[in-house]
Amino acid sequence: MSAMELYAESLTNYKRLATLEVKVGDLLLGNFNPIRIQTMTTTDTMDTIATVEQSIRCIESGAELVRITAPSKKEAENLLNIKNELRKRGYATPLVADIHFTPNAAEIAARIVEKVRVNPGNYVDKKKFELIEYSDADYHEEIERVRNRFTPLVKICKEYGTAMRIGTNHGSLSDRIMSRYGDTAIGMVESAMEFLRIAESENYYNIVLSMKSSNPQVMVEAYRLLIQNMQEELGHCYPLHLGVTEAGDGEDGRIKSAIGIGTLLEDGIGDTIRVSLTEDPEFEIPVCKNIVKRYNNINSAALPAIQKSSLSVLTKKERRHSFEVLNIGEKHVPVVIADFSKMEKIVPGDLSCIGYRYDESLDKWNISDMAADYIFGGNTKIHFALPGTLRVINYYAAWQQAKDKEKHLPLLTEEEYLDGNLTKSSIANFVKLDCYSEDYPAFDIKNLFNKLKKDNTAVVCLSSANINAMQSIRRMFIELEENNIKNPVIITVDSNWQTTDEHLIHFATEAGGLLLDGFGDGICLGMTKKSYEQLAGSYAQMNASGRNHISNSTIEQFINNTSFGILQATRTRISKTEYISCPSCGRTLFDLQETTAKIRAVTNHLKGVKIAIMGCIVNGPGEMADADFGYVGSGPGKITLYKGKEVIKRSVPEDIAVEELINLLKENNAWVEPALVHA
Numbered sequence: 269m270s271a272m273e274l275y276a277e278s279l280t281n282y283k284r285l286a287t288l289e290v291k292v293g294d295l296l297l298g299n300f301n302p303i304r305i306q307t308m309t310t311t312d313t314m315d316t317i318a319t320v321e322q323s324i325r326c327i328e329s330g331a332e333l334v335r336i337t338a339p340s341k342k343e344a345e346n347l348l349n350i351k352n353e354l355r356k357r358g359y360a361t362p363l364v365a366d367i368h369f370t371p372n373a374a375e376i377a378a379r380i381v382e383k384v385r386v387n388p389g390n391y392v393d394k395k396k397f398e399l400i401e402y403s404d405a406d407y408h409e410e411i412e413r414v415r416n417r418f419t420p421l422v423k424i425c426k427e428y429g430t431a432m433r434i435g436t437n438h439g440s441l442s443d444r445i446m447s448r449y450g451d452t453a454i455g456m457v458e459s460a461m462e463f464l465r466i467a468e469s470e471n472y473y474n475i476v477l478s479m480k481s482s483n484p485q486v487m488v489e490a491y492r493l494l495i496q497n498m499q500e501e502l503g504h505c506y507p508l509h510l511g512v513t514e515a516g517d518g519e520d521g522r523i524k525s526a527i528g529i530g531t532l533l534e535d536g537i538g539d540t541i542r543v544s545l546t547e548d549p550e551f552e553i554p555v556c557k558n559i560v561k562r563y564n565n566i567n568s569a570a571l572p573a574i575q576k577s578s579l580s581v582l583t584k585k586e587r588r589h590s591f592e593v594l595n596i597g598e599k600h601v602p603v604v605i606a607d608f609s610k611m612e613k614i615v616p617g618d619l620s621c622i623g624y625r626y627d628e629s630l631d632k633w634n635i636s637d638m639a640a641d642y643i644f645g646g647n648t649k650i651h652f653a654l655p656g657t658l659r660v661i662n663y664y665a666a667w668q669q670a671k672d673k674e675k676h677l678p679l680l681t682e683e684e685y686l687d688g689n690l691t692k693s694s695i696a697n698f699v700k701l702d703c704y705s706e707d708y709p710a711f712d713i714k715n716l717f718n719k720l721k722k723d724n725t726a727v728v729c730l731s732s733a734n735i736n737a738m739q740s741i742r743r744m745f746i747e748l749e750e751n752n753i754k755n756p757v758i759i760t761v762d763s764n765w766q767t768t769d770e771h772l773i774h775f776a777t778e779a780g781g782l783l784l785d786g787f788g789d790g791i792c793l794g795m796t797k798k799s800y801e802q803l804a805g806s807y808a809q810m811n812a813s814g815r816n817h818i819s820n821s822t823i824e825q826f827i828n829n830t831s832f833g834i835l836q837a838t839r840t841r842i843s844k845t846e847y848i849s850c851p852s853c854g855r856t857l858f859d860l861q862e863t864t865a866k867i868r869a870v871t872n873h874l875k876g877v878k879i880a881i882m883g884c885i886v887n888g889p890g891e892m893a894d895a896d897f898g899y900v901g902s903g904p905g906k907i908t909l910y911k912g913k914e915v916i917k918r919s920v921p922e923d924i925a926v927e928e929l930i931n932l933l934k935e936n937n938a939w940v941e942p943a944l945v946h947a
């Protein structure tokens with residue numbers, strides 16, 4: 269067993285997790301092979317040509333594995349026609365059969381395609397959402413039942429050289445697991461381990477594992493626990509397939525996926541990824557590519573090792589404790605600092621892109637739920653009255669010249685902060701700390717810590733120019749903890765990528781990963797000057813072409829929406845409705861993209877409400893996880909509406925289902941008239 273640091277090869281140096289090598293057709297996965305990219309078709313599996321053509325579009329975009337649903341025996345059998353047609357057209361990409369509930373279909377598919385995916389939550393067990401008290405003997409008997417039903421598939425896979433993914437999903441755990449472990453990360457891990465033990469007892473090791481959830485926090489926790497369990501119990505790790513289920517569409521879907529997948533990849537965890545978006549599957553591939561390319565040839569900075577006694581900082585469940593400076597830290601939700609430092613002049617109209625709209629006739633500001641809390645102006649000053657509690661942070665020299673010291677606050681370098689001759693703000697001082705950069709040891713860190721500790725006006729702004737910036741900032745959080753520094757901390761992320769998608773992934777991965785671990789009292793996302801100028805040049809063009817999924821009119825708006833999206837996805841600050849929508853597949857009973865758009869249009873003002881939009885009743889209810897309300901396809905043209913896991917309205921005709929969903933929200937006091945919100 270290698271010397272692991274909790275769940276990774278290293279928490280202070282980018283190192284891939286050592287995993288077994290799995291062969292999927294000719295494709296090698298795990299064991300330091302490149303991180304493989306995959307997706308899943310959304311066509312009807314019985315429609316051979318449509319499925320083949322969609323698979324080809326995915327392959328041409330860069331998919332190295334294509335998954336196809338096989339809900340019953342007939343679809344499993346049709347995989348042969350699909351495979352033959354693809355091979356005839358010159359595509360050798362391995363295919364994966366997606367199985368839920370139907371061992372018979374799995375046993376057919378395993379003889380045809382290169383890999384089968386089974387869900388241990390429903391492979392043998394029919395889910396009834398029952399809570400049953402199992403004695404140890406009953407539980408053991410259940411496991412034997414699983415063994416008897418699962419072993420034939422293992423034997424077929426062994427005989428045909430077929431790989432297998434044991435794919436656990438949060439929310440679709442068996443009643444047995446739910447009764448003993450609840451809907452928890454440890455329940456997800458145990459669900460996979462049961463199947464893994466059976467497979468290993470048959471000397472079958474061609475296995476990949478996944479622990480998906482629509483909540484990135486649960487997902488990340490489950491993968492980390494799984495790694496620790498595999499190491500402890502088996503002494504080796506199987507390759508890991510990473511994904512956030514039902515992530516949704518547009519920027520929210522991308523943010524959720526990048527946080528879940530990226531947080532793990534930053535620590536070298538993950539051998540293959542799938543980004544599940546409620547969009548055509550070929551659109552998932554560029555997102556996957558943008559995520560994976562971050563890890564090509566990483567030459568990470570070496571950081572101070574973490575002492576064993578300090579590892580508990582990473583395993584505690586609650587948010588890091590900090591004291592309060594203004595509205596930052598302690599019990600406050602993380603603040604958003606909008607970076608306006610690249611703008612030469614700031615006028616009142618510019619604030620509309622960060623949530624402040626000035627109504628001239630009423631002479632009043634309308635402040636949205638996604639209004640930034642601070643503006644970072646750099647050297648640019650503001651010469652008009654600011655709305656509400658909004659304040660501006662300036663570099664020290666610019667701050668000195670500002671008249672209104674209530675509304676203007678300084679950002680100081682470490683040297684400026686330590687310089688006793690400089691006047692500071694009596695309200696709040698933001699102190700830059702670049703984590704472990706080349707000149708990091710050059711200044712007096714002990715002195716800095718001593719001063720910070722006694723200063724209840726100091727807010728620390730952590731950033732890192734290192735390629736492993738997330739690890740660097742996390743390491744500094746641990747150092748702050750070791751030195752008992754409780755000042756609030758702003759996570760500062762600068763991106764030097766080029767496209768909006770690349771920036772989005774960068775922000776979500778770096779800031780999201782830290783927030784998931786309970787770090788950070790605020791975020792400030794920005795771009796290097798070069799990236800900003802490049803993006804500004806292409807921004808109008810991208811929006812005009814309609815090819816950019818990000819519907820923002822300025823870079824500042826894009827960054828503001830991304831900031832609130834990251835806080836929402838990490839569930840550290842809820843400012844909008846949350847949608848959990850499945851990516852759709854051959855089982856889907858309605859047009860998911862169109863319906864999701866329709867539901868979003870009428871409910872996107874319901875801050876904090878979680879609505880699931882699921883394509884089928886077979887997996888939908890299980891996989892909508894902790895949604896408050898569910899809209900689930902239950903037959904052609906028929907929708908079943910849920911409140912939590914409870915069916916409320918069955919077989920509602922599709923044409924009135926959105927209206928009925930609104931009625932359901934009203935009946936449960938979850939509805940607010942849009943006019944009242946937007947007033």
Ligand code: SF4
Pocket residue numbers: 850851852853854855856857882883884885886887888891
């Ligand atoms: S919930 Fe959606 S993606 Fe999952 S099986 Fe049903 S239709 Fe397919």
